[in-house]
Amino acid sequence: MARFNFKLRANRHELDEVDVVRRPAPPVHAVRVPRQWIVEERVISERLTEEGAPAFLRSPRLELFLLAVSHMVGSDTFYESAGERDSRFRELVRTVAVTEVDWFARFVPWLRTGAMLRSASIVAALEGAAAQVEAGIPGSRAVVDSALQRADEPGEAVAYWLGRHGRRLPKPVKRGVADAVRRLYTERSLLKYDTDTAAVRFGDVVELTHPVAVAPWQGDLFRHAVDRRHGRDRAVPESLAMVRARAELTALPVERRPEVTDPALLARAGMTWEALAGWRQSTMDAAAWESIIPSMGYLALLRNLRNFDAAGVGDDAAAAVAARLSDPGEVARSRALPMRFLSAYRSVRDARWAHPLERALQHALGNVPALDGRLLILVDTSGSMGARFSKDGTLRYWDAAAMFGLALAARAVAPTVVSFSVGSREFPPEPGESLLSALGRFRAGYFIGSGTETEKAVRRHYGGHDRVVILTDEQAAFHGARDVARSVPARVPVYTWNLAGYRLGHTPVGAGRHTFGGLSDAAFSMIPLVEAGDTDRWPF
Structure with missing residues (x-):
């Protein structure tokens, strides 16, 4: 079997290197799925959750949706290894891409731009394309293009395909990647992402997919990218002013580089904070950070708060960062998931960031619905929910569940948490x-640990509430109840958010019983959609 190492980064987390093994394509099963996004499920008596309770098998489309929005490629969960989840994800994609072509064509771009999941959308687009090409189904080109929204992603997509499916790129894949290249390849993106460490360079992508330039400058950029890839010592074209400015800075002697602190000069050279740190070949002191902060993107600022404090960045620069962090327009444009703000808050020690991060978090949760009536919110704090939600270990699954549960409570008229x-x-x-x-x-005194007695908790705390929300990994323990929500009247809606995306559910899905994956703002918008009776719509 051929093996190819590549690296994919999720929008929420940096992922470690993943080994991808080329395997024969899994069989595409003939599955008939109803054209509604809340799909009734049947009880499989021999199926059990990992804790021994009866479980409910999901339809392929619902299972894929749930797994995709809660799954990071290459990430372990408490009950499932990374390899098992990756394999299940690919098999579901290949099935649904063929049996639900129109749904799949909407799902992949939403996964990238709505759920903001990079790795999952790239893998879904390419595995779906592979299955559709084999089945003779058109439309893969647009799906592949829609999944690639950042300039390093065409290279990541090609790296994944080479490692999983071999050297030959089918026309829909090749053209989809080329379409993305025409949108995404600029001078700035070349300087930022075309590095020696990339498995597939910009020049490789250009040579493999043959994109047609949108303007003469981009044609020059494509040729320069190929020259860079092959180490050809040719002059940078006049049309590439930013690349030329960077070359001039690179020519400066190392001992003079710390003297360059003009923010405008660094901006003209397309310098990022990562590039500046490597170019200086010295510690990023306060002057260095202050020179690059004006050029930094929103997420870069968010990630570097601890570094600003460690370097002793001045109050004026810190105030400018705080203003950007708490600006609602900046938060909206960043498309940052709420978990980022919580992770940043956990990582910093200086109190000057607390208020802007709190405001940013509130802006990021602006799509959480304001619910009337009495709302029961159940947050699973069992042992399995203590598994790491973020790679750095600052967030656990129950942290995510608690944060969203408390956000719902803050917007509700009469909540019980x-x-x-x-x-x-x-x-x-x-x-x-x-x-x-x-x-x-909540974190200090309400993490219980141990098993998952969901049915007992629902039965004990339900008291005429108008809605029930359960935030869990659904690994309920069995205590004689087939449905953990059996004590809730059928007329009362029960919403389960499954954070881990396991295959089997703890309750059937149908009238009044709904299961979703992940915890994005788009997911929360489903509550009013469901209650409006709009059961023929997904969030895309």
Whole structure:
């Protein structure tokens, strides 16, 4: 078997290097799926959750949706290894891409730009394209193009294909990647992403896919990328002013480079903070950070708060960063998931960041619905929910569940928040408390650990509520109840958010019982959609 190492980065987390093994394509099963996004499921008596409770098998389309929005390629969960989940994801993609062509064509671009998941969308687009090419189904070109939204992603897509399917790129894949190249390859993106460490360079992609330039300058850029790839010592074309400016900076002696602190000069050379750190070949001190902060993107600022503090960045520069972090327009344009703000908050020590991060988090949760009536929110704090949600270990699955549960509570008229595992505890609200403060209080005293007694928690705390929300990995323990929500009247909607995306569910899905994956703003918008009776719509 051929093996090819490549690296994919999710929008939420940096992923470690993953080994991808080329295998024969899994069989495409003939599956008939209803054209509605809330799909009834049947009880499979011999199926059990990992804790021994009866489980419910999902339809391929629903299973794929749930797994995709809660799955990071190459990431382990408590009950499933990374390899098992990756394999299940690919098999589901290949099935649904052939049996639900129109749905799949909407799903992949939403996964990238709505759910903001990079790795999952790239893998889905390419595996779906492979299955559709084999089945003679058109449309893969547009799907591949839609999944590639950042300039390093065409190279990542080609690297994945080479490692998984071999050297030959089918025309739909080749043309889809080429379409993305025409949109994404610029001078700035070349300087930022075309590095020696990339498995597939910009020049490789150009030579493999033959994109047609949108303007003469881009044609020059394509030729320069190929020259860079092959180490050809040719002059940079006049049309590439930013590349030429970078070359001039690179020619400076190393000992003079720390003297360059003019933000405008660095911006003209397309210098990023990562490039600046390598170019200086010295510690990023306060002057260096202050020279590059004006050029940094929103997410770069968010990731480097600890570095700013360690270098002693001045109050004026810090105030400018804080203003950008808390600006609602900046938050919206960044498309940052709420988890990023919580992770940043956990990583910093300086109190000057607390208020802007709190405001940014509130802006990021702006799509959480304001729900009327009485709302019961059950947050799973069992042992399996203590698994790492983020690679750096600062966030756990139950952190994510608690944050979104508390956000829902903050927007609801009459909420009841409960932490459950073996036993359960109601979380009392404090008037005027911020979301991050509430989360800190929850974290300090409401993680229970041990098993997952979902049915007992629902039965104990349900008291005429108008809605029930369960935030869990669905690995309920069996205590004689086939449906963990059996104590809730059928007329009362029960919403389960499955954070880990396991294959089997803890309750059937149908009228009044709904299961979703992940915790994005798009997912939360499903509550009013469902309650409006619009059951023939997905979030795309």
